[in-house]
Amino acid sequence: xxxxxxxxxxxxxxxxxxxxxxxxxxxxxxxxxxxxxxxxxxxxxxxxxxxxxxxxxxxxxxxxxxxxxxxxxxxxxxxxxxx
Numbered sequence: 001x002x003x004x005x006x007x008x009x010x011x012x013x014x015x016x017x018x019x020x021x022x023x024x025x026x027x028x029x030x031x032x033x034x035x036x037x038x039x040x041x042x043x044x045x046x047x048x049x050x051x052x053x054x055x056x057x058x059x060x061x062x063x064x065x066x067x068x069x070x071x072x073x074x075x076x077x078x079x080x081x082x083x
Contacts, residue, residue: 003033003080004059008044009052010037018053018067025073033077 005022009015019035026033038047047056051065057080062068068076 001032003031003057003077004036005033006036006038006047006056008038008047008049008054008056011039012052014067015053018055021067021070022073022077025070026077029074029077031077 003026007015007019007022010019015037019037022033022035043049044052044054047054047061049061049064053067054064055062055068057076062076
């Protein structure tokens, strides 16, 4: 099952680190993820994001303004694959 991940504000340094961590974790887990980078002001408005980067998985905002740990990303990917 493909997991749809969106990063709102992926062009900031924190957003780039978050994207790289997601890619590393998904590769270790051998899971298919599709990452969409949303960097326009309208994207922040559409998702009602107040702090970037924001992580959106399967159209649900998971976090805003922080980088999640490897363990948190792994848990999110695994839980969204089984749903």
